Amino acid sequence: MAGIREVARLAQVAPSTVSRALNGSGYVAEETKEKIRQAVAELDYVPNQWIRNLYRKKTGIIGVLAPELLHPYFSVLWSYLEEELHRHGYNMMICNTRGNPLIEREYLDTLERNLFDGMIIGAAFLPDENYTEMDKPILSLDRIIPGIPLVSSDHEQGGRIAAEKMRECGCRKVLQLSDLSAKKISSARSGVVFTRLMQEYGIDVVTEKIVWDEVIHYEKAMKRAKDILVSYPELDGIMANDLCAAAFLKTAYEMGRQVPEDLKILSYDGTFVTDFNFCTMSAIVQDVEKIAVDAVEVLLKLINHQPLVKKEIYIPVYFKKGDTL
Amino acid sequence: MAGIREVARLAQVAPSTVSRALNGSGYVAEETKEKIRQAVAELDYVPNQWIRNLYRKKTGIIGVLAPELLHPYFSVLWSYLEEELHRHGYNMMICNTRGNPLIEREYLDTLERNLFDGMIIGAAFLPDENYTEMDKPILSLDRIIPGIPLVSSDHEQGGRIAAEKMRECGCRKVLQLSDLSAKKISSARSGVVFTRLMQEYGIDVVTEKIVWDEVIHYEKAMKRAKDILVSYPELDGIMANDLCAAAFLKTAYEMGRQVPEDLKILSYDGTFVTDFNFCTMSAIVQDVEKIAVDAVEVLLKLINHQPLVKKEIYIPVYFKKGDTL
DNA sequence: CTGAAAGCGCTAACAA
DNA sequence: TTGTTAGCGCTTTCAG
Numbered sequence: 001m002a003g004i005r006e007v008a009r010l011a012q013v014a015p016s017t018v019s020r021a022l023n024g025s026g027y028v029a030e031e032t033k034e035k036i037r038q039a040v041a042e043l044d045y046v047p048n049q050w051i052r053n054l055y056r057k058k059t060g061i062i063g064v065l066a067p068e069l070l071h072p073y074f075s076v077l078w079s080y081l082e083e084e085l086h087r088h089g090y091n092m093m094i095c096n097t098r099g100n101p102l103i104e105r106e107y108l109d110t111l112e113r114n115l116f117d118g119m120i121i122g123a124a125f126l127p128d129e130n131y132t133e134m135d136k137p138i139l140s141l142d143r144i145i146p147g148i149p150l151v152s153s154d155h156e157q158g159g160r161i162a163a164e165k166m167r168e169c170g171c172r173k174v175l176q177l178s179d180l181s182a183k184k185i186s187s188a189r190s191g192v193v194f195t196r197l198m199q200e201y202g203i204d205v206v207t208e209k210i211v212w213d214e215v216i217h218y219e220k221a222m223k224r225a226k227d228i229l230v231s232y233p234e235l236d237g238i239m240a241n242d243l244c245a246a247a248f249l250k251t252a253y254e255m256g257r258q259v260p261e262d263l264k265i266l267s268y269d270g271t272f273v274t275d276f277n278f279c280t281m282s283a284i285v286q287d288v289e290k291i292a293v294d295a296v297e298v299l300l301k302l303i304n305h306q307p308l309v310k311k312e313i314y315i316p317v318y319f320k321k322g323d324t325l
Numbered sequence: 326m327a328g329i330r331e332v333a334r335l336a337q338v339a340p341s342t343v344s345r346a347l348n349g350s351g352y353v354a355e356e357t358k359e360k361i362r363q364a365v366a367e368l369d370y371v372p373n374q375w376i377r378n379l380y381r382k383k384t385g386i387i388g389v390l391a392p393e394l395l396h397p398y399f400s401v402l403w404s405y406l407e408e409e410l411h412r413h414g415y416n417m418m419i420c421n422t423r424g425n426p427l428i429e430r431e432y433l434d435t436l437e438r439n440l441f442d443g444m445i446i447g448a449a450f451l452p453d454e455n456y457t458e459m460d461k462p463i464l465s466l467d468r469i470i471p472g473i474p475l476v477s478s479d480h481e482q483g484g485r486i487a488a489e490k491m492r493e494c495g496c497r498k499v500l501q502l503s504d505l506s507a508k509k510i511s512s513a514r515s516g517v518v519f520t521r522l523m524q525e526y527g528i529d530v531v532t533e534k535i536v537w538d539e540v541i542h543y544e545k546a547m548k549r550a551k552d553i554l555v556s557y558p559e560l561d562g563i564m565a566n567d568l569c570a571a572a573f574l575k576t577a578y579e580m581g582r583q584v585p586e587d588l589k590i591l592s593y594d595g596t597f598v599t600d601f602n603f604c605t606m607s608a609i610v611q612d613v614e615k616i617a618v619d620a621v622e623v624l625l626k627l628i629n630h631q632p633l634v635k636k637e638i639y640i641p642v643y644f645k646k647g648d649t650l
Numbered sequence: 651c652t653g654a655a656a657g658c659g660c661t662a663a664c665a666a
Numbered sequence: 667t668t669g670t671t672a673g674c675g676c677t678t679t680c681a682g
Contacts, residue, residue, distance in 0.1 A: 027667050054379065079395050082421050093419075377676065
């Protein structure tokens with residue numbers, strides 16, 4: 001593993017000259033450059049990025065705190081984020097926490113230890129202070145944390161559209177999978193708005209508390225879906241995230257329910273899985289690509305100490321007609 | 326951002342003592358340790374990993390060359406790999422190449438520049454030399470590269486089981502999506518073995534060349550599935566990877582074909598999407614978790630200069646009964 | 651048990 | 667245009 005010194009020796013120049021030649025910083029005679037090029041070739045010299053970053057005081061790495069990699073919504077989100085970060089010359093480090101606060105804290109330490117230039121927070125299971133007390137560029141994608149910029153879908157709009165659709169198609173008793181108590185979670189707002197509007201419209205709403213495990217594991221979502229459809233045989237409408245909606249659709253089919261005639265299903269997220277079944281699910285679609293683009297833009301502004309126009313950005317969602325509503 | 330010097334000054338000791346105390350290397354009096362602990366707390370001192378790695382001559386980061394993040398097989402694979410790497414104290418850097426050789430080369434450079442301690446290669450679209458000439462720990466997951474260790478499913482076994490199943494259920498004309506010309510790709514072996522056995526069994530085999538885009542994009546897979554089912558109305562069996570198999574299933578349903586009575590579908594990979602439709606797909610299942618575990622084990626041996634027992638590890642696959650065959 | 655000194659591999663300021 | 671010098675922030679001998 002040749003270093004800059006060996007190159008310098010072979011080219012008969014000083015290490016700093018080699019450095020300048022290789023970085024295009026400062027003046028180096030064309031002749032000298034040529035000698036250096038040869039020495040570099042001869043020794044197969046490759047500069048150590050690690051060390052360079054030491055000077056630039058940056059790593060070129062962005063940590064992405066992810067609670068999950070497999071859920072369709074997340075995998076699409078991470079995929080777009082990776083693409084966008086790469087476009088800006090950054091590498092993305094997946095920090096999969098599996099919802100474990102200890103692992104999450106571990107990765108925040110990594111940020112604090114300067115291994116990352118900034119962090120995008122998808123998972124957030126720790127008390128606010130963990131994020132606010134860190135003097136580093138941080139952006140949140142869902143959890144509302146004082147002082148930390150947020151980029152998220154406009155879930156209130158999502159809740160409105162969903163309620164509107166449920167009313168339009170004449171539902172009388174609707175169930176949603178949500179967590180109305182999660183005040184600090186942007187995505188939980190859809191459920192709150194949905195509930196309020198449904199009540200205004202005079203439609204029954206049942207809110208079943210969503211459980212993290214079921215958001216992620218299809219088998220668990222299937223089990224829950226079955227329990228719910230058995231417990232509430234009178235339901236004529238369901239709103240749930242993609243994976244759970246898929247579970248409801250499959251379960252409804254297995255139980256001989258007619259979708260959409262007898263039971264409407266509205267999928268929230270609108271990722272590719274809505275197309276996977278024999279019928280396409282109607283969905284509230286999040287513009288995940290836009291979320292990723294804006295998230296990276298905001299984070300880079302934080303990193304480069306540029307002013308932020310808005311501390312909170314809400315990306316519009318839209319309705320996509322399918323066969324289930 | 327306090328450094329070790331400030332801590333040392335505040336604790337009235339030398340920086341080297343602080344270093345030893347913090348790393349538990351060498352002797353430090355309990356009293357001194359306590360003083361240092363206090364100084365650390367007072368200054369909110371966090372050691373810079375970046376610099377530490379400079380000494381340890383390692384980064385703790387493994388690059389994972391991925392052609393794709395979204396395809397179910399890959400997302401499951403990356404997820405398990407991340408888990409396994411984390412278990413061993415390594416971070417995983419997703420190097421998404423999108424099948425672009427230039428981006429792939431870029432990431433190999435990153436490895437060469439010591440930003441990664443090693444690399445796991447899922448995508449490999451460059452000539453062999455790109456990998457073989459690199460004097461770094463590299464492990465391949467599918468592409469067969471001289472001198473580079475391989476961990477992959479036993480796709481020959483996969484092909485055998487598939488052929489066996491097709492025969493058992495009485496198929497007469499079967500289509501597979503494969504690429505028989507891809508000699509250097511481990512996963513392409515299933516198609517070769519499948520073809521040979523089907524011929525032995527006296528069953529017609531049509532091999533339609535698989536196209537990368539269709540492996541990844543469901544819409545494209547859907548289009549291809551439609552084309553194929555129209556072109557070959559006499560087919561009574563299909564073998565294809567999960568995503569394409571799902572597309573075939575959906576298309577068959579739309580075209581009014583009876584699955585499995587009239588058309589058998591065998592999914593290859595066996596990820597969670599095989600459960601997503603109204604009927605569960607029968608599948609050749611890859612043990613992705615085992616692949617990840619073994620891959621990391623081998624890579625760590627390479628990194629630590631431990632001897633390898635086998636240069637090539639093939640993980641058994643198995644058949645999972647579903648409703649489509 | 652502790653501190654001084656010498657780097658890790660490279661860059662940047664300055665002098666020549 | 668080039669070389670010298672002094673570090674980046676930490677670790678690791680090696681004397682003491």
